[in-house]
Amino acid sequence: MQYTSKLYILVAVLFVTCSTACQKELKLPAIGGDKKIVLIGEFVAGDTFYLRAGQSIPVSGSEKNGFQLLEDLSVNLSSGSNKYNLNSYADDFSSILYTYPFSNAQIAVAGNTYHVEATHTSLGTATAEIYIPEQVDAKVTDTSSGRYNNDSVIKVRIRINDPQGSANYYVIEALKQKLTIIGNDTTYHREYSRNALYTADKNSENVLDNGASTQNKRILLKDSRFNGTVYETDVYVLRTVLTFGSETLKGRSLIRIKSVSEPYFRFLKAYEVYEPAIGFNTFEQPVKIEGNVNGGLGMIGGVSQVDHVLSYDP
């Protein structure tokens, strides 16, 4: 009996040793990251200028691993000889995303290039060049219900008239846009939630990198294989019920087809293949997401887009 209990103790000691051996906190190496200005946004042809700005968190043993709002940042916009100031304000997302919106009532014009300069007394200056592509010529031609990858989906056929000669980059998104209906008045908000999409299009970057059975936030297509043609592609939108948390806050489903600038396409591609939920580990080489902000971080994309309202019973 004594031997048996000693054996149990030995097994228990071994078990504890084994289970504690598996995890250990490491001292941070001297990697010397600094806080930087972050600029995130899209300049959409025909829409007003809008971006969000904040600051990054450096990986450092002395820094709290939490975001903070960046106060006293000034952001200016210029195109040719025209210069504008972008005004900042706080909105509902400021305390969630730790960024302030900056906007201006001027309208972005397709084919133009804009220059953004953000200045802060301690973080310095960050700049970005944004080219807005010519107006995208695309539309939804057909929709039908079905199943894809064992999910209930809406199949959406999209036709793109791709201009010859120039390199064009397309992004397809499925969005639910928040709206409020009071009496006969409907108000559409600049607030969206995303619907997942599938594609089996071999010319899409999604299939190239992740295969045809992966749910995507965006479908990414570049015209190198269909330049100058009328190109048709199918996307499969997940039939999910999206609510905005209130009876009065309804939503409408949109298919948004965008033509984007090349740096923005590269950024979105890296962002699409990068899976934030998995986080960082050293098994695989990480995906570097390169933005277009010099002296800072982030991306301001140039976009021209069309929307198609999708009607279906959830």
Added chain:
Amino acid sequence: MKERIIAAFFLLLSLPLHAQNITISGYVTEKKSGERLIGATVYIPEKGIGTTTNAYGFYSLTFVADNFNLHASYVGYIPYNSAFTAKGNMSVNIEMETVKDMKEVVVTGKKDAIHERTQMSAIDLPIQTIKSLPAFLGEVDVMKAIQLLPGVQAGNEGSSGIYVRGGGPDQNLILLDGVPVYNASHLFGFFSVFNADAIRSVELVKGGFPARYGGRLSSVVDINMKEGNKNKLHGEGGIGLIASRLTLEGPIQKGKSSFMISGRRTYYDILAKPFIKGNVKGGYYFYDLNGKVNFKLGNKDHLYISGYFGNDKFYAKQKQNLAEGINSSFNTNLKWGNITAVSRWNHQFNSKLFGNFTAYYSQYNFLVSSQTKSTFGVGNEEYLLKYTSGIDDKAVKYDFDYIPHPNHYIKTGVGYVYHTYKPGAQQTKIEGLGMKQDTTIATKNINAGEIDAYIEDDIKISNALKANIGVHWTGFNVQNKFYHAIQPRLALRYLISDKLSAKASFVQMNQFIHLLTNSSIGLPTDLWVPATGNIPVQKSYQGAAGLAYTHATGMEISVEGYYKTMDNVLEYKEGASFFNTSSNWEDKVEIGKGKSYGAELFVQKKKGRFTGMMGYTLSWSKRQFDNLNDGKEFPYRYDRRHDFKIAGIYELAKNIEVSAEWIYGTGNAITLPIGYYNGPDGNIVQVFGERNGYRMPSYHRADVSIKFSKQRKNWERAWVISAYNVYNRYNPFYIYSTTNNQGNAVFKQMSLFPIIPSISYQFKF
């Protein structure tokens, strides 16, 4: 330059031969089993000439006719010595007996000593040493023993993969009885496919490659299976914590033909079965089957047929009765494995010319499938996802050994390989409820033809200077494109004293296949693809120089420095992965170059009561790709500045053997995040620093083992108790970032194996 080398080669070949010479030739075999001994030394002391047996135990010596004493030696065997009267050309077959006690070995064989050989950067590991080293979970592993050698790195914790002199995992030609094995690992690399009980010899060549080798840039691991005992039925086996194995060998026709069959299987799935409750069934197993038969067809002909068959399989099944008339089932499988089959026919044309014809088949396949079936009152629904990939080789070759003169040992040969690469096919099948879809999206199989031809001569230029000069030519025809490469090989040895020599070598190697991998673990999903019209052939140049010394006790010491360049190495583009249905994998890779350089020290003691080895490597390995790391050079993941290994085996008493090893290596190079920001969808974006710009903590561990054996009347048994990572070092397996209780960013390290004790039972009869 190439023309000059070839001209010099033929000039040396034309050195005058003596007409009054006689030739003595034959085979060296083990007396007890009748197995032929590879690399045994045969020499005539009074003439100062000697040679080593080839891969089939054949030797040939030519000298001026005179009476002579013939000596032969081989590690672990009683030296052979016999006097002969010269009577023209003679055939002498030598039988050698094993020593019962290693202490009794008299070190007489000097001709096989490391400082005598022209070949540098090559190490042969006695199988007995491999079997005596501490084994992880009691499973003796050939590849893990190779990891103990200098210049060889193990990659991740527990992995049986090898990275040689800064090269990638695809740059190793792993041969089993002369057949390439494409995925040499079980259980995601934790065990290799080679069952040590079925193995007779293991050699690693990591530089100074003789011309007979080709097709890989960094190393050749040449493993030969046992032939089988020609005289008596014999068996051995073992029962371990995760697997058991059994090997049987014996005569088919006594003294003329024999067989060997060896099997190994894990039993985790069987042991776990009683503990899996409910309607879910799942498990994992792997198994290996090695077999070989050989027939002596006459005094001059011998036929060998051998094969390997092994598989890994993960499986999970579930059946559910959800409601009356509604059933659902789920079935998923992950399976991969190798098959090799080879037939070899030796023919001795005369006392100076030996030939061998080989025909082989090698296959590697990977399959993952997932199937869901649902039965409703109104119909059925089925969803199937299946992905397959693999590679097939069919080959023939003929090799000659021609020994015209004691100063020349010529090897030449020609071969053809027909490769079929299957870079991946995905089938998606959806059926039911008014919908039917069966889509197979596949990358087309790629067929390629490869022709190899080589010639090399091991030349004794003077008593002090020997050279191995050769050339290997490869032609590779793929997708209507013909690549070819002439690869010169040169190795020199200069005897400084009777125990010390200086060596140097220069080789060009070309590799016509690539391995696409986006993980550091060595997964079965790693994909073999050929050079194509768009993806160029890998090429390397390697120069090495060093000293080799043999101590009077038989201890061998070598010091070598090397510099290697590698062109057209591949990496997946950032974020790209194997699991896609794209028609073109070529769009997903980056083409770059690499270089590595360093110095290695190796000490090996093969004889005596205490045997062991010690290796130290100081090295650098770098990569450069135009589209990675902004085009700047970066350290290779397995760039390891310091790498130290020591292993020893000591016969404590007649029936007790202890062994221990200690390994130290600089941490792997990794890429770390240096900052974070909120991205477009509110998801956190990580900002990364220099590619592979940081280091994991260093790796070190010690393993120990003790073996108690007992001789019974007709059989022998042994208990082996061992402990892996005996001082419970928390070695890094991977690192991830998180936030600690104080809200600060921290990195955490996951370790895979703490101290792991194990016990196994072995038997022999």
